[in-house]
Amino acid sequence: MRFEKHRDTLTVHLEGELDHCCAQSIRREMDRLLEEPQIRRLVIDMGDMSFMDSSGIGVILGRYRLLASRGGSVAVRNMNRQVARIFQLSGMGQIIEVMQG
Amino acid sequence: MEQKNAMTLEFLSLPENEGFARVAVSAFAVQLNPTLETLTDIKTAVSEAVTNAIVHGYREETGIVKVEASYDHSGKLTVTVSDTGCGIPDIARAMTPFFTTQPEKERSGMGFAVMQTFMDDVQVTSQPGCGTNVTLVKTIAAE
Ligand SMILES: Nc1ncnc2c1ncn2[C@@H]1O[C@H](COP(=O)(O)OP(=O)(O)O)[C@@H](O)[C@H]1O
Ligand SMILES: [Mg+2]
Numbered sequence: 001m002r003f004e005k006h007r008d009t010l011t012v013h014l015e016g017e018l019d020h021c022c023a024q025s026i027r028r029e030m031d032r033l034l035e036e037p038q039i040r041r042l043v044i045d046m047g048d049m050s051f052m053d054s055s056g057i058g059v060i061l062g063r064y065r066l067l068a069s070r071g072g073s074v075a076v077r078n079m080n081r082q083v084a085r086i087f088q089l090s091g092m093g094q095i096i097e098v099m100q101g
Numbered sequence: 102m103e104q105k106n107a108m109t110l111e112f113l114s115l116p117e118n119e120g121f122a123r124v125a126v127s128a129f130a131v132q133l134n135p136t137l138e139t140l141t142d143i144k145t146a147v148s149e150a151v152t153n154a155i156v157h158g159y160r161e162e163t164g165i166v167k168v169e170a171s172y173d174h175s176g177k178l179t180v181t182v183s184d185t186g187c188g189i190p191d192i193a194r195a196m197t198p199f200f201t202t203q204p205e206k207e208r209s210g211m212g213f214a215v216m217q218t219f220m221d222d223v224q225v226t227s228q229p230g231c232g233t234n235v236t237l238v239k240t241i242a243a244e
Binding site: 017019020021023027051053054055057058059061062081082085086089090 | 120
């Protein structure tokens with residue numbers, strides 16, 4: 001997983017597919033990167049993601065809970081239309097910031 | 102209406118078959134000349150139903166997931182995903198958005214809501230102890 005850290009922000013770039021099968025390893029990698037306590041903001045870049053189903057919502061919400069428990073936040077960037085519909089359906093916009101570009 | 106084409110897939114309930122199953126159904130649906138967006142809708146709905154058969158129907162066990170797809174002369178695509186797993190005791194409750202029996206596995210409870218949003222119709226029949234059938238329908242209008 002490609003990622004950058006800048007001060008308190010971790011940006012991860014998701015690639016390929018995010019379904020139930022892929023969710024476990026993506027979750028594990030993100031959580032390993034989030035072990036650093038100074039990270040309070042997670043930005044998930046979906047620009048190179050080709051597919052996501054509701055398993056992705058579970059992964060994002062799980063990371064949101066982790067960050068929220070240390071007073072942090074989660075944002076997503078470069079969602080395609082399909083993912084945006086799943087996102088909207090789940091009311092994720094209420095708790096997760098959607099960054100433009 | 103009379104079937105114009107049909108196919109059936111059977112595979113073991115392993116997570117690595119989720120991608121294969123949704124891609125196979127969308128490759129079949131391509132025969133109806135759908136838009137890319139419609140194809141993604143079908144792929145996503147099939148992914149939800151197949152994942153449910155694997156993670157909820159069979160849980161820790163391994164069984165057979167069956168996917169049947171067909172379309173008629175009007176362009177109506179019907180996909181049925183079946184398992185012979187544990188079944189659903191209360192279907193209405195299971196289909197309620199955010200309801201999940203596996204919150205500890207970070208399931209979101211949004212699978213049926215996604216299927217309902219992306220397809221024209223979703224029908225579920227289930228018998229506790231015998232298994233579940235999920236039928237997804239979408240009409241692909243001729244361009
Ligand atoms: N094939 C199935 N066999 C048994 N139970 C199922 C099946 N499909 C769905 N369910 C039940 O319906 C619930 C809701 O399913 P869904 O909306 O896809 O959410 P999730 O998969 O995130 O739990 C599941 O948690 C499960 O209890
Ligand atoms: Mg599901």
